[in-house]
Amino acid sequence: MDKLYFRNEKGHSLLEMTLVLLIIATVLTLPLVSLGAVADASERNQFIYQLQQDLYYAQQMALSQQLVASVVFLNGSKEYIIRQGGEVILRRKFQVEGTTIVQGTLSLTDISFLPNGNVQKSGSLTIRMNDHRYRLVLLLGKGRFYIEQL
Template sequence: MVMSLRLQMNNITKMSRNQKGFTLVESLLVLSVFMILSLITAFSLQPQHDVLEDRVFISQLSADLLYAQQYAISHQKEVSILIVPSQYKYYMFASAAGTPIVERNYSTNIYLTEGSLPLNFNFLRDGNVNKFGSFYIQTKKNNYRITFLIGEGRFYVTEL
């Protein structure tokens, strides 16, 4: 039993002496290839980031406008929407002196401008808007128009 244990120990020490690792040059070569592939991937993802930023903003603004409309209907209160492009923010108020029900910052890559609709309007108690028309959104990649229709407070977003 002791003899077989010694033979196993000798075999283990021989195996560990015969093993060879990677040289420093081989390791650096693999690391440099990995870094080059990572950089190429990172630079190719930047345009996708801009497109996703546009989509997320349009989606979030649409959801917030629908929320403000539903809030006006369910609480029977007029909801004011105020867009402040210089601060890259928009607010939604349920009352003139109250705190906003929605306060949202958006990216400095997105610019909102007035069209036939000013950047402050209201959803009335029945869900209609007090003014109708369009305002514009300009991003790095695309331009959009948000149009509010007469009656029912419906709106839609179109890419220009």
């Protein structure tokens, strides 16, 4: 009768509990591995979006003030500035580490919006962010531009 009392097998052994906890810990850490890539992509997208909004801002300033607004990229100090009438109206640092702007058919100082909102010169620049490439394209007439991933 005493043997039946001591053979209570309703609990789990230490080995079983350790194995279950190991599996749970592994499953929970899998998403953390890929979060670095997601964060990098988010930073790149945020930079491109902010650049696009700043270009729209320069265009709107040219229209509203009836003065030429210029965008100048400074790779040395890792920033771009917007000037109007010889005065800097916006200065923004590159948000993504390893970002450089490479001249294409436009130089780094060629982006200017005229008082009617059109660009002074059409062409393109390449934006390099580590292994990723984007192209900023300015179209002649109506002041349109777009940024595409290469």
